[in-house]
Amino acid sequence: MNLYIKLALRYLSGRKLRTALTTLAILFGVLVIFGMNTFMPTFVQAFQTQMMAVAGQIDVTITHKTGEAFDPGVLEKVRQVEGVKVATGSLERLINLPADYFDHAPNLPDRVNAVLLKGIDPDLARQMIVFNVVEGRFLQPDDPSAAVITRSLAREVGVGVGDTLSLPTAIGIADLKIVGLLPERALPGNEEVLVTLAEAQRLLNMPGKINLIDINLDTLEEARRAEIQQRILTAVGDAYKIGALESGSEILTNIRNAQMIFNLMGFLALLMGGFIIFNTFRTIVAERRRDIGMLRALGANRATIRGLILTEGLIQGVVGTVAGLVFGYLFGWLLLQLIVPVGQQYLNIKVGLPAVSPSLVLVSSIMGIGVTVLAGLLPAQSAARVTPLEALRPSVGQVSLKRLTGFSFWSGVVLMVLGVAILISGQAAWLGIGAIFFVGALILMAPALINPIAVLFGNLLALLFARQGTAQLAEGNLSRQPGRATVTASTTMIAMAVVIMMASVLSSVTLTFIHVLEKSLGSDFLIMPPTVAVWGSNTGAAPELAQKLREIPGVELVSTLRFAGSQMNGVAVGLLGVDPRAYRQLDALSFSAGDPESAYRALENERAIIINGVLAAAAGIHLGDEITLLTPTGQQVYRVVGIATDYLNAKTTTGYISQQNLAVDFGRNEDVFYQVNLKSGADQAAVEAAITQLLKSYPQFKLFSGKRYVEENKRLLDVVLLSMYAMAAFLAIPSLIAMVNTLAIGVIERTREIGMLRAVGATRRQIRTVILSEALILSAIGTSFGILAGLYMGYMAVKAFEGMGFPMMYLFPASGILAAIAIGILFGALAATVPARQAARLNVVEALRYE
Incomplete structure (x- = not known):
């Protein structure tokens, strides 16, 4: 072994530039593997947090069965449970406001009659939910008498960043300085006023108390989530109750789909890193064919050649891998720093350091050292089998015709034909295999x-x-x-x-x-509930609101959506009720199957349904099929007359039926979303003012310019x-x-x-x-x-x-x-x-x- 090390070091030191380039290739290979896979978990966590925030969801919440505040020691018990990724405690209380507290107008209904004061740990809260600060800044742990509120609350109260918001509290009127504004989209219910946990405990006269624990878990796998929730219940005791994000909810489906994409990119990085190492070192050994021939001529046997190459690869692999781990971590950190500031323009994301796990270090080391040794061993094994005279002879290119008739080339031709055939067939399930065939064909055919x-x-x-x-x-x-x-x-x-x-x-x-x-x-105005796409959590309005909107001068068209939940063969389906005539004028759906005109006519005249692509793929439904939907009055059969989607519901299993059928089969007639188009030449500012005035009686909705x-x-x-x-x-x-x-x-x-x-x-x-x-x-x-x-x-x-x-x-x-x-x-x-x-x-x- 000492001889091998001595010869290997002598060879490597004698060819410094080539050794440096080879080690650099190993470094970059490990850097790709390690850097990408330290970056990906952190990025996925930030993405998951953002998705949960958009839907207003937390994995698990813990409250006392009495609804009263409790000691933060319970939070520490929760954090000790295996599978709990992040847990944070908060203190929140509803503050009912006196009549005309903000508007001082006795003749008008109060737009804001209560707010939810919520004390949070700013650092931990941002790991649970993304707070999109649109103006100002977010809370800091040591902020005294500071608050972050929504832009809609600021508009109703008439305040902005830097102004003071006065609220009645347990210790009297509290003056809170507004340091930041959140978007208008908020959870259903009262507007939130966010303060630090310590400030909330002071204002509510509850020192050292919390009344809510928010928890995010480390997995999306349903069985493990249920297991972790049971462990949490065991840890906190019978006096507490648990609320959990449903396993079949749309938000979990979206996150799982995103993680599949991110995992694919991580695998691609792993594959590419291994290829970089293998390709470069194989080139080096192939170029040393003459050196190997000289060693064989001097009496070295095959085992000696293999041992020498193995030692050289091991030395370079260790050096390159160690350097790759260091630079990979730095690269992952740098990439996070480059991406996060851009994201913070819209999302107040708090991203931690790149995630490093023992398994990742092990895999990266195996790839760096193992692939390097293997890359050197395989060509050396081939060269060791060649006689010394043949190895010393210069390599001369063969006649291309001979290569064209070789086994590798024709194997590549077969793979190419198969790959093209799969592409032409358009079968999505086979396209991944077709891509492997196609790339493999190019590699096999390349020498010829x-x-x-x-x-x-x-x-x-x-x-x-x-x-x-x-x-x-x-x-x-x-x-x-x-x-x-x-x-x-x-x-x-x-x-x-x-x-x-x-x-x-x-x-x-x-x-x-x-x-x-x-x-x-693309409508002129959008009247939106607090959360979109998760329609079931919203409070709608009676049809009278839509009629009042139509009566505003300058309004040409008002189209509404109504919602009901259903199931089909165990698949959760969100049903949106539309007025076919009005919705057809909006042309809001993008059809992938079916004729729009005939589809809307069918919605008017029969139990027909337009489904989106996600539902079609999840349930294997095709145009013209009949599906059975579960309704409060039993099962009803609907005919699929189109496959189409819109922007808000592109990621959830959704079907579109007529509002008439939604009322008959599901008993729902509340509108949860409005689109308003104006007449040509209408005064947009006047119409907006009229809609704003009308919505004062419907505080669950926000008005947006389309x-x-x-x-x-x-x-x-x-x-x-x-x-x-x-x-x-x-x-x-x-x-x-x-x-x-x-x-x-x-x-x-x-x-x-x-x-x-x-x-x-x-x-x-x-x-x-x-x-x-x-x-x-x-x-x-x-x-x-x-x-x-x-x-x-x-x-x-x-x-x-x-x-x-x-x-x-x-x-x-x-x-x-x-x-x-x-x-x-x-x-x-x-x-x-x-x-x-x-x-x-x-x-x-x-x-x-x-x-």
């Missing part, structure tokens, strides 16, 4: 195609370097070494495939959601997409750096060949041009293959979203392709620049003596 493709790109480059003849020389070098060219091009292919795939998905998602958003919510609401949602979508682009860059950039690494190593290995060219009269400029041309051809080949693979994978991902029931419009990623071409060629050129200049400056004799 290197020669003709190199000739093609070589001829193009010859137009630039016609006088020097360097492009043909570069093309000849690649044709003689198709294996090395394939390895390098495959690295580029993986990087470009990721870029194109993400560009396809993000451009398609952007196009789809903006289209659905503008179509669904255009402003759409623009706000677009900005929020931009923030989400920016985060996704950042993750795509995180996945692609290390692969591009690995491409630079592989190309640079290939140039170093040709130092002796470069010396021969110099010896026969080539100038330094010509040497640089040859290597630059070769790098450009390699990057062009890899980029071309990557674009093909990325287009397939991007289309596959879009179809996968459709398979999950989300309405998707595929957008060809033209800008992504242009970016991939530019990046691929740029990095290819950069990869060759420094090594080419170094080799071109070598003394001819020294270059000829290299290795």
